[in-house]
Amino acid sequence: MVESTNAPRSASGRLVSLDVMRGIIMILLCGESCRLYEAIKHVDPAQPMGGLIDQFFHHPWHGLRFWDLVQPAFMFMAGAAMFISYSRKLAKGQSWQSNMPHILSRSLKLFICGVALHCVYAGKPVWELWNVLTQLAFTTLVAYLVIEKSYLWQIAFSFGLLLLTELAYRLILLPGFSEPFVMGHNFGAYMDTLLMGKINSDGWVAINCIPTSAHTIWGVLAGKLLISKNAIGYKIKALLLAGIIALLIGFSLDLSGVTPIIKRISISSFIFASVGWVLLILAAVYWLVDVKQNIKYAWVFTVVGMNAIFIYLFFETVGMQWLNDKVAIFTGDLLHQFLNVPLGLAALISAVATLLAEWGLCYWLYKRNIFFKL
Numbered sequence: 001m002v003e004s005t006n007a008p009r010s011a012s013g014r015l016v017s018l019d020v021m022r023g024i025i026m027i028l029l030c031g032e033s034c035r036l037y038e039a040i041k042h043v044d045p046a047q048p049m050g051g052l053i054d055q056f057f058h059h060p061w062h063g064l065r066f067w068d069l070v071q072p073a074f075m076f077m078a079g080a081a082m083f084i085s086y087s088r089k090l091a092k093g094q095s096w097q098s099n100m101p102h103i104l105s106r107s108l109k110l111f112i113c114g115v116a117l118h119c120v121y122a123g124k125p126v127w128e129l130w131n132v133l134t135q136l137a138f139t140t141l142v143a144y145l146v147i148e149k150s151y152l153w154q155i156a157f158s159f160g161l162l163l164l165t166e167l168a169y170r171l172i173l174l175p176g177f178s179e180p181f182v183m184g185h186n187f188g189a190y191m192d193t194l195l196m197g198k199i200n201s202d203g204w205v206a207i208n209c210i211p212t213s214a215h216t217i218w219g220v221l222a223g224k225l226l227i228s229k230n231a232i233g234y235k236i237k238a239l240l241l242a243g244i245i246a247l248l249i250g251f252s253l254d255l256s257g258v259t260p261i262i263k264r265i266s267i268s269s270f271i272f273a274s275v276g277w278v279l280l281i282l283a284a285v286y287w288l289v290d291v292k293q294n295i296k297y298a299w300v301f302t303v304v305g306m307n308a309i310f311i312y313l314f315f316e317t318v319g320m321q322w323l324n325d326k327v328a329i330f331t332g333d334l335l336h337q338f339l340n341v342p343l344g345l346a347a348l349i350s351a352v353a354t355l356l357a358e359w360g361l362c363y364w365l366y367k368r369n370i371f372f373k374l
Contacts, residue, residue, distance in 0.1 A: 017289040023301030033315040036351040043344040068263040072274040079219020109374040111137035129206040138209035139216035158214035162268040203264040243279030303366040310372035
């Protein structure tokens with residue numbers, strides 16, 4: 001009997017590893033919205049988990065933490081999923097041109113949802129473009145425009161976007177915005193004054209959508225690789241090699257002092273370093289799930305990953321605005337009031353209960369084959 005060199009697929013033909021990885025990302029984001037990491041941090045404020053919990057918060061400026069990888073992974077996986085969906089449509093006879101209206105519609109919906117979320121956060125109508133969904137609306141469109149180009153062409157194009165961003169930060173120096181790598185005083189902040197008439201107090205900039213388009217483009221290339229007829233070993237080696245090269249480039253730029261790693265303005269060193277880790281993680285998940293078929297508990301993540309946009313919108317609106325506090329009433333608050341459970345531990349119990357409730361909602365939808373798509 002000849003052993004196949006290609007990874008087996010699920011009955012539906014899906015690469016389960018992509019759903020698992022997307023599910024992991026969404027569960028992590030859900031934990032943030034449920035205040036799980038804040039609760040863990042405040043159980044022992046003096047030295048929370050030996051400082052490990054800090055990895056679940058964005059780095060304040062120059063540096064890289066685990067949490068800084070979540071958005072790049074989110075946008076990378078969106079690119080991979082887009083290519084796989086597009087390849088299926090091609091197989092059914094649909095052309096690039098005929099699929100363009102769907103991409104434009106999806107990008108518009110993502111943009112509207114992203115802007116609307118900022119209005120929910122503010123409790124009033126605002127015009128802000130910092131949300132991941134508004135960024136993804138742009139990167140999705142850019143990645144689709146070049147989706148049919150060769151690997152080399154797309155890589156060169158993505159490098160061009162990074163170079164364009166680098167040059168803009170370094171060469172366009174205006175009064176008050178002449179320090180490329182200083183929060184609030186860089187070209188990205190200046191563009192925010194033009195686009196929105198304001199600057200983000202935490203240093204985020206709207207033009208991050210330009211360099212982070214590389215994440216989505218590289219996700220497209222990863223999706224193309226994973227569903228290709230290449231051998232399993234080749235796919236894993238390609239992901240690992242690309243990941244190591246990206247890490248070397250990113251950290252070399254940072255350590256040499258050429259370009260510091262700063263997630264909040266997503267300059268090239270950050271783009272390379274973050275995607276390097278994402279590629280290594282994807283290689284590991286692909287090997288564990290699709291190659292070694294360790295899928296017994298994959299459903300824990302896939303039930304969330306297959307409704308990713310829905311659950312993101314849910315926990316950013318209903319969850320943060322209503323569900324978190326209501327679940328707390330009947331969990332942590334109840335235990336604190338009647339059993340004198342310390343406030344820090346009570347908050348942690350409430351956060352875990354909310355996370356389980358939101359996962360349960362995804363499970364309920366999954367069992368009924370209800371999947372929300374934009």
